[in-house]
Amino acid sequence: MNNTLVKGLQLLEHLARSDSALGVTEIATRLELGKSNVHRLLQALVELGYVQKNEARGTYQATLKLWELGTALEARLTIKGAAREAMEQLLKDTRETVHLSVLDGDEVVYIHKLDSPEPVRAYSEIGGRAPAYCVATGKAILAWQDEGYLQGLSRRLTRHTEKTITKPAEFLHELERIRTTGYAVNRGEWRETVWGVASPILNTEGNVLAAIGISGPSARIKPTLIKRLAADVMAAADTVSGKLARG
Numbered sequence: 001m002n003n004t005l006v007k008g009l010q011l012l013e014h015l016a017r018s019d020s021a022l023g024v025t026e027i028a029t030r031l032e033l034g035k036s037n038v039h040r041l042l043q044a045l046v047e048l049g050y051v052q053k054n055e056a057r058g059t060y061q062a063t064l065k066l067w068e069l070g071t072a073l074e075a076r077l078t079i080k081g082a083a084r085e086a087m088e089q090l091l092k093d094t095r096e097t098v099h100l101s102v103l104d105g106d107e108v109v110y111i112h113k114l115d116s117p118e119p120v121r122a123y124s125e126i127g128g129r130a131p132a133y134c135v136a137t138g139k140a141i142l143a144w145q146d147e148g149y150l151q152g153l154s155r156r157l158t159r160h161t162e163k164t165i166t167k168p169a170e171f172l173h174e175l176e177r178i179r180t181t182g183y184a185v186n187r188g189e190w191r192e193t194v195w196g197v198a199s200p201i202l203n204t205e206g207n208v209l210a211a212i213g214i215s216g217p218s219a220r221i222k223p224t225l226i227k228r229l230a231a232d233v234m235a236a237a238d239t240v241s242g243k244l245a246r247g
Contacts, residue, residue: 021059096216101137122215136196137211139184144208195221199237
């Protein structure tokens with residue numbers, strides 16, 4: 001176990017639970033650490049935004065960044081709970097692997113999934129990541145992001161298969177199509193033989209929270225079936241959005 005990391009987390013937890021800002025000497029005494037060690041840890045935490053320093057008093061206190069992370073985690077857990085029944089129904093309707101994804105930087109993270117009962121299926125894992133612009137759930141979320149961010153992302157597209165969209169204009173046009181139709185399609189853009197269909201989960205203000213989608217072998221998810229699968233996926237997304245709106 002990384003000893004420096006452990007000490008840093010212990011220090012951060014101590015500050016988060018303290019009713020008042022603390023000085024280096026007080027922290028060192030309470031945690032039984034050397035003052036020079038405490039100072040280095042505090043500097044790192046300040047640079048990362050987890051701790052702020054009162055320059056006049058020379059004291060330190062935790063920032064709201066921990067609260068922001070906790071709130072984000074709580075939101076993900078809430079979405080996961082709200083999506084469970086819809087995901088089970090989507091699996092029953094399509095017999096393809098179902099994913100629930102959120103955006104993290106330029107990637108999506110699979111926060112929940114249900115595996116297809118078919119022997120040949122799309123393989124992934126909870127906590128796994130993929131470039132958002134390459135997979136259906138990622139594109140479904142990206143379509144509702146800020147235009148400035150999307151312009152920047154459009155210049156960072158890297159090819160993963162022959163089907164990956166790497167031209168900025170084509171990428172932005174694809175997102176416009178997703179906003180119009182309400183669903184996104186992955187045509188082998190991340191893994192050559194895996195296709196997917198997904199739809200965004202929106203809050204009452206129209207902001208995207210996550211995306212729900214299916215993925216499977218291109219031999220089963222054929223172009224002629226996309227519209228039917230999209231209808232199933234959009235119905236699932238609407239169900240989750242409605243459930244979240246009702247609390």
